[in-house]
Amino acid sequence: MTTKNKKELIVSAIENGTVIDHIPVNAVLKVIKILGIDAHQDEVLIGMNLESKKYGRKGIIKVRNKYFEKSDLNKIALAAPHATLIVIKDYEVAEKIAVQIPNTIEKIVKCINPNCITNNEEMDTKFSVIEKEPLKIQCHYCEKTMTNIRFTE
């Protein structure tokens, strides 16, 4: 099988749904969690350590019969900043979307400040993105800025 055919197979193996490509291998499970794919009832195919010209090794997720909201997709930009979303309809690529880091981040990230109210009360977190490259975010509550992102469990 040629490389081209192999690639096509990876992308188009589902009739309808979404393919999330170019995920760093160590972020695949995170992406699944962020998008709630673990609760999806239909078929989900996960590929790890696939060859990628750009990134060496990559992960890929294919979710059958599922389309995502753009705001949901941007959440994964924190874990997989170079991910591409491919919308599949009738085995054809209907749309390709590059994820973008959102201006605000809710719930999925944890504040690094142990004395922050968000780490001491049952509540959702909220951050504003100050810089996108390299990523720098500020806690809406304690106002601390941080560059390393920790996801909520």
Next chain:
Amino acid sequence: MANLKGRNLISITDYTKQEYMQILELAAEFEANPRQELLKDKVIASIFFEPSTRTRLSFESAASLLGAKVIGFSNPAATSQSKGESLHDTIKMLSAYSDLIVMRHNKEGAARYAAEVSDVPLINAGDGANQHPTQCMLDLYSILKTQGKLDNLHITLVGDLKYGRTVHSLVQAMCNFNATFHLVSPVELKLPSSVKMHIKRAKLDYYQYTNIKDAVAVSDIIYMTRVQRERFSDPLEYEKVKDSCILDLATLEGCQESMRILHPLPRVNEITTDVDKTQNAYYFQQAKNGVYVRQALMAAILGIK
């Protein structure tokens, strides 16, 4: 004029320059005539999850002068939080009983969260190491009162500039007024770069010193803070630098006549007591100004002024 009715005050950046000015003008009215029973039918909840007698008394005194009823607690052990009630539930309950909440909390961000939960406006009286905006407003009021203006002043900040919350807020606020900053601290306690960013963004100048003597002559305001031994990893280092940030009578020599010394209090030994009787000492009056500023805030937020 901006309408502050129903607004929260959580962080010094919540208000515009015009809104600060409005509060400061109102504070001057209350200073001239402090006893005005404008809030006679109002209930103010004063809730202190960590003790801070000085701040609490200032707020409660301001509320009493305005004729308001004050409810709340000052002893964290007496609160239902110590029995495991969430901040959310405590605030929900209190906002049902009051027209305005004044809150001090030991966790950073608690004030912003409480304001989101509350049905009535909330004034942050300090949330951990984060913000203490009314202290900043009383500092601004003291500067305005002693210098007759806020614009184009030389502001000297002395001591622990790294951890000093009041210093960070004051720098941020004074960036609105074309200040020149003189930063005096031991090397280990320099102003963090995140705070210097505000100065750079406002395109203003700052100068750094390790000895207070070098900054006295140029200053319009000297804002003193305490250098704590615990902040030093090496106790020998503390011994070496501890006197470089102390203001005594000899150090004051050559200062401008109009220069005033501020301090958020309590003082330990960073200002020697012989300075107290000079015309430059203003720190005790400064604390008193807190009452007028807090009166102004409460009246404006409750829409009475």
